[in-house]
Amino acid sequence: MAFSSNVRGNNVRGNNVRGNNARDSSLRSNNTRGNNGLRNKNVLSQALQGGINDYGRDQRSETEVIREIDTVGVPLLDTAKMSMRGVDVFYGEKQAIVDVTMDIGKNEVIAMIGPSGCGKSTILRCLNRMNDTIDHCRVEGGLFLEGQDIYDPKMDVVPLRARVGMVFQKPNPFPKSIYDNVAYGPRIHGLVSRRIELDEIVELSLRKAGLWDEVKDRLDGPGTGLSGGQQQRLCIARTIAVSPEVILMDEPCSALDPIATARIEELIAELSQNFTIAIVTHSMQQAARVSHRTAYFHLGKLIEVNDTEKVFTNPDHQLTEAYITGRIG
Numbered sequence: 001m002a003f004s005s006n007v008r009g010n011n012v013r014g015n016n017v018r019g020n021n022a023r024d025s026s027l028r029s030n031n032t033r034g035n036n037g038l039r040n041k042n043v044l045s046q047a048l049q050g051g052i053n054d055y056g057r058d059q060r061s062e063t064e065v066i067r068e069i070d071t072v073g074v075p076l077l078d079t080a081k082m083s084m085r086g087v088d089v090f091y092g093e094k095q096a097i098v099d100v101t102m103d104i105g106k107n108e109v110i111a112m113i114g115p116s117g118c119g120k121s122t123i124l125r126c127l128n129r130m131n132d133t134i135d136h137c138r139v140e141g142g143l144f145l146e147g148q149d150i151y152d153p154k155m156d157v158v159p160l161r162a163r164v165g166m167v168f169q170k171p172n173p174f175p176k177s178i179y180d181n182v183a184y185g186p187r188i189h190g191l192v193s194r195r196i197e198l199d200e201i202v203e204l205s206l207r208k209a210g211l212w213d214e215v216k217d218r219l220d221g222p223g224t225g226l227s228g229g230q231q232q233r234l235c236i237a238r239t240i241a242v243s244p245e246v247i248l249m250d251e252p253c254s255a256l257d258p259i260a261t262a263r264i265e266e267l268i269a270e271l272s273q274n275f276t277i278a279i280v281t282h283s284m285q286q287a288a289r290v291s292h293r294t295a296y297f298h299l300g301k302l303i304e305v306n307d308t309e310k311v312f313t314n315p316d317h318q319l320t321e322a323y324i325t326g327r328i329g
């Protein structure tokens with residue numbers, strides 16, 4: 001599926017999420033500036049000459065320099081499922097995400113890439129408020145699911161996390177049977193009233209996760225008794241069982257061998273028929289294989305978001321190019 005994009009060619013839209021007008025016009029103008037998205041070209045050339053993290057004679061902090069960079073590419077979509085507007089994230093005093101504005105399109109697979117510590121996991125965790133579990137983490141700006149403010153104090157995070165499910169780096173099945181791992185979510189969310197309905201959801205979820213044939217004869221066996229790749233597919237089945245709209249995947253293959261990784265990548269392609277998927281990955285090959293669009297982050301800033309093919313063959317920003325060609329990483 002790599003490079004076949006159902007979001008390709010979408011124009012930056014005038015969207016109706018509140019308070020975006022100024023930002024939208026700045027985003028629209030990015031592609032016409034012809035300056036690789038930088039207001040001050042010297043900032044980038046100094047950064048590149050001195051090593052990306054050494055801003056030489058520039059007296060400002062890295063965050064201030066990075067803040068000057070305008071996101072290039074196509075951050076806004078007509079088909080937005082989730083939207084971020086001017087998102088800043090702080091851990092105590094430290095700013096981990098700087099003014100991120102972008103959409104994630106319906107049924108697209110978007111890959112989030114960038115050097116270690118650039119904020120990929122942080123931005124992913126904002127999308128279903130997993131950062132709420134970190135005391136010293138503060139999220140500012142707007143985050144929306146189909147236009148609904150997910151940081152509205154009235155928003156109940158339990159149903160939100162069912163709508164925006166998450167698969168973690170390390171497979172983390174519950175210490176329960178395979179059946180109960182998948183049945184857990186539908187039970188606690190009250191999605192079914194009869195056992196036969198639950199059986200159907202469990203089977204369908206395991207089928208969608210490509211695991212049914214391997215486990216149908218041992219549904220009562222422990223989830224933790226499966227191989228790593230099977231456990232990760234079980235976790236995906238558990239996520240799917242509550243019918244999420246969006247699935248967030250934080251390096252879902254990093255603990256898996258190449259064969260299990262290939263299975264998960266095939267699965268991502270299949271799941272994208274029905275779900276919107278945002279995946280954080282350290283593997284540029286994986287991003288190229290599974291995603292329609294790719295977002296490149298650097299020091300907490302969204303530098304570029306574009307069709308995956310474009311990002312890996314002809315990126316708009318020099319920082320993206322420096323990363324994909326291995327000059328930073």
Ligand SMILES: Nc1ncnc2c1ncn2[C@@H]1O[C@H](COP(=O)(O)OP(=O)(O)OP(=O)(O)O)[C@@H](O)[C@H]1O
Nearest residue numbers: 091094096114115116117118119120121122123134
């Ligand atoms: N719980 C936390 N408390 C304090 N700082 C944190 C916390 N989590 C992340 N950070 C910091 O925020 C920044 C972004 O971290 P994050 O984990 O989002 O980056 P990442 O791009 O996902 O990194 P990696 O690729 O190494 O997983 C880093 O500087 C990191 O040290």
